[in-house]
Amino acid sequence: MKKFGLFFILAMLLSPLFGWDDLAHRIITEQAMWNLPDEMSWEQNWKSYVVEHCIDPDLRKDETPGEEEKHFIDIDYYEEFNRGEMIIDKAALMAKYGEEVVIDQGILPWAILETYQKMVQAFRNDDEAEILRTASDLAHYIEDASQPQHTIVNYNGKLNGQRGIHHRYEEYMIERYEPEFRQATELRRAEKIGINLPFIFEFIYESNSLNPLIFAADLHALQYTTEYDDEYYRLFYFKTKYITEIQFNKTAWLLSSFLYSAWLEADNHPKQ
Numbered sequence: 684m685k686k687f688g689l690f691f692i693l694a695m696l697l698s699p700l701f702g703w704d705d706l707a708h709r710i711i712t713e714q715a716m717w718n719l720p721d722e723m724s725w726e727q728n729w730k731s732y733v734v735e736h737c738i739d740p741d742l743r744k745d746e747t748p749g750e751e752e753k754h755f756i757d758i759d760y761y762e763e764f765n766r767g768e769m770i771i772d773k774a775a776l777m778a779k780y781g782e783e784v785v786i787d788q789g790i791l792p793w794a795i796l797e798t799y800q801k802m803v804q805a806f807r808n809d810d811e812a813e814i815l816r817t818a819s820d821l822a823h824y825i826e827d828a829s830q831p832q833h834t835i836v837n838y839n840g841k842l843n844g845q846r847g848i849h850h851r852y853e854e855y856m857i858e859r860y861e862p863e864f865r866q867a868t869e870l871r872r873a874e875k876i877g878i879n880l881p882f883i884f885e886f887i888y889e890s891n892s893l894n895p896l897i898f899a900a901d902l903h904a905l906q907y908t909t910e911y912d913d914e915y916y917r918l919f920y921f922k923t924k925y926i927t928e929i930q931f932n933k934t935a936w937l938l939s940s941f942l943y944s945a946w947l948e949a950d951n952h953p954k955q
Contacts, residue, residue, distance in 0.1 A: 705738040707857050711829070711935050712737040712822045714868045718939035723946055729815065736819035737826070752786050753794035753824060755833040758891055760788045769888075771880045791833065792883045795824045799878050799941055806949030822938050828883070829934035834891040840898070848901050851911065851919065857927075860920050867928040873939035875947055886937065893926050 716730035744750040761776075763769045770776045773793050777785045798821045805813035827833045832849040836842070839849040857864060876882070900922030908914040 705741070706861060707830075707853055707931075708737045708823060708826050709734060710857075710861075710864060710868070711826050711931055712938065714870075714931070714935035715822065715938035715942075718871055718873050718936055720873055720943060723943065732815050733818045733822060736815070737822040739816075739819055740823040752790050754789070754791060754827045755838070756789035756791040756887060757836040757838065758788075758834050758887060760836050764888075769884060771884050789833075791824060791828055792880060792887055795821070795828060795883050796878070796880055798824055799945060802942070802945040803948050806946050818942060821941060825938050825941060826934055828887050829890055829930050829937075831890045831893040831897055834887050835894050837894075840901075843898070845898060845901055847911075848897065851901065851916075852897055852923065855911075856916055856920055856923070859916050860924070863920075863924070864928065864931060867924075867931070868935065869932050871932065871936045873936065873943035875944050876940045878941060878944055890930070893930070896926055897923060 712734045716725070716734060719725055719730075740750060740754065744754065758764050758769070761769060761780075770779065771792070773785065773790070798817060802814070802817045802821055805817050830853060832838055832852065840846045900919055903922055904915045904918035907918060
């Protein structure tokens with residue numbers, strides 16, 4: 684594999700620091716880098732670049748047209764999903780609901796597949812700049828798909844009086860219990876997996892199914908305190924830590940397996 688270029692070293696030094704609201708992305712991506720097999724020969728500075736830049740899609744979504752809708756899918760908007768018969772072909776979905784509606788509800792699963800395909804091509808081209816950019820984007824989108832609040836119409840509790848739950852769960856709780864979440868990370872080596880839309884949608888279905896537990900944990904904590912104080916977060920963590928640890932570890936394995944699978948599928952592995 685080619686040596687890490689001066690351009691990327693400078694980019695790492697000049698790029699913005701992580702905010703705490705991006706901590707979950709960083710924890711998952713770090714673990715995913717550990718899960719990569721030795722045969723990929725990814726140098727540590729490549730891994731460090733992906734960890735640092737896995738938040739780039741968030742940094743550009745306010746100024747890049749077409750970016751924001753890649754971060755979520757309000758999948759329970761669709762009657763087919765609620766009947767267990769989701770239309771996963773984007774063209775077919777748009778034919779029924781209209782392009783504007785589908786975009787408004789988010790295009791996360793298709794963004795994941797498209798970015799994976801770009802990853803394969805970047806490996807085939809041995810284009811280290813594109814490999815790193817695409818790996819960073821893929822990390823972000825896969826991790827967004829693992830956040831239950833990114834898969835539901837009732838995002839952030841806007842429909843049921845639990846406003847702010849997205850940040851309480853994703854940001855403030857993770858910040859308070861960072862050591863515990865890091866300690867719960869597990870090494871699980873990447874595997875070759877078949878990447879297609881049904882596989883991606885299954886992961887999103889699973890994330891969506893966790894929302895009732897998160898909403899219930901929020902209400903449970905508020906039974907014992909009327910403020911979002913230390914006691915609230917202690918109880919919120921107590922009720923959600925198990926599913927969160929599972930999601931973190933599964934997502935780290937998925938990300939590493941997506942990268943490994945793209946590398947294998949390229950059939951033109953970067954040279955030392």
